Amino acid sequence: MKRLLAIGEALIDFIPDTTDAKLKEVNGFTRQVGGAPCNVACTATKLGGHAEMITQLGDDAFGEAIIDTIEAIGVHTNYLRITDEANTALAFVSLTKEGERDFSFYRKPSADMLYQPEYVDDIKVNEDDVLHFCSVDLIESPMKHAHTALINKVKNAGGTVVFDPNVRLPLWSNENDAKETIQSFIPKAHIVKISDEELSFVTGYEDEQQAIQSLFTGDVEAVIYTQGAHGATIYFKDGHSIQQQGFKVEVKDTTGAGDAFIGAIISQLITSQETDVIKLLKEQGEAILEFSNFVAASVTTKYGAIESIPTLKEVEQALYQ
Template identity: 30%
Template sequence: MRSLADLNKQGVVSFGEVIVDYISNNKDNTSFKQFIGGATVNVAVRLARKGISSTYLTKLGDDEDGVFVKEELVNEAVNMNECSMTTTKKVCKVYVHQNENGDRIFHSYQNPTPNEWLLDSEINSHIFIDTKVTYFGSGTLFHEKSRRTTETILELAENFHQIIAFDTNIRLKRWESAELCKKTIAAFISRAHIVKMAEDELLFLTNTNSVKEGLAVAVKWAIPYLFVTRGKEGAIALHNQQYISTEGLNVTVVDSTGAGDAFMAAVIETFHDKGLPQSKTDLEELLTYANGVGAKAVTKMGAL
């Protein structure tokens, strides 16, 4: 399941859903600024900006919003040739509010066309032949159609011996129940070589109350490379039952949206360009780099 053969490939395939973020401009949450986003979009764009061949798999509507999103991603040098266009799909919207401390919080998710997803029959297997990494998140797992498509994509990635990267990126408001969320994500964790989750997601998935307890449970998952982001506290990497941590950086936080995606993009970039970390030093350098990229992302508005 997690075997790797030929790593002398190039490029990353990301599968997900384009989301338009409406991020609050004030603590009253009465004024919002529009940004193209979604975890997988953020990662795909960041990789393209690093000069890595970045292909995005999704379904978009052919209305004004859908065309705009596609053009924006093409302008970012993301390969959208495998994007499926339909007359009925509408772009999803996420509203991000500020709390009393000025921190960003996920408030609501609106999907006008909840049953419109990229189908496994719409995937061209040839794009996986020479690609090095496949990346996905839990945003394609809470709906039966997209979950089946995710299964097909992972089968192709495994057949062509790719590195598989998974960001748990949990949004419980999308799920039927917390228990279904946990069960589903646990099944897909076992398919990945790289898994990234936030500290609160670690505690949620492990049913624990501290990072130490959570990591003790996570060891049993036998994930080759697990990364846990902790915001201003830094980040932790778990590999071969060894923990490596890096402290947070002192930066002025403008908007925390997309910080985890920036971290994940930096991790994938390093695995893509340098291969699997071969030593503790390699992993320490990777963790420090990814944590720095994540910290830098919070100093400006918007996930990108």
């Protein structure tokens, strides 16, 4: 059975009750379960896939809320651990009128950062698994080394590795550490998803095409480049590319849109009978991008990330009926 293995942070996002205010000016927040890998796991599950969340939560009410939420969606928590050594991570968010965000994180350290590399030994992997990870949990911690261990384990089994840098600079002591770490993990992936807002920072190139081509290093076979409402393009190592326009919607909150997009992509990879994911992207890339663009656009029309994810039935009714 094909599965998504999502490793990294699962946290609580506190979304402001008002928009167009600086974080220090916000008086009220609404609690939402979040964290990019968690959002991706929930998206892939709601769209018909099997997802395992690999992280560590604090022995606290926020950790319990995360478990209750993702298990209700159907995300598997067999490899989720609990610790009393640190609390569950929190993120406070402020929103502009256009739905763009500013973050303040509480994780020094958080429970996910203390996830130990040896915990990966208990995770069974196979050639059909797709591993997804981001950069938030690649700051220097035991969890960073757990990422390396699981990446190697999945690759040795013949599985597929997907990396979405999902840059969050406030979490790093300096920008150079973030860039160097992200660049060191890109060659380990088979598929890299990157946004137009991140491209020049991650690659060091201002020219778009030069920047994209620079990502084809190590084992990278496909780069998925997202441009918000303007759509997305899949670039392949052999020079082939596939592009799809985005969907125009009234944006309320962009939180989780990028996660929903890559979660939708992965859902298509793990629910297909085709075992060669690069071949699948080449042959069905246009339909996969249309599907994923729609899912991402849908998420921006509501507040929060996980609660905004449409079901597979909702997507199919909107696109194909």
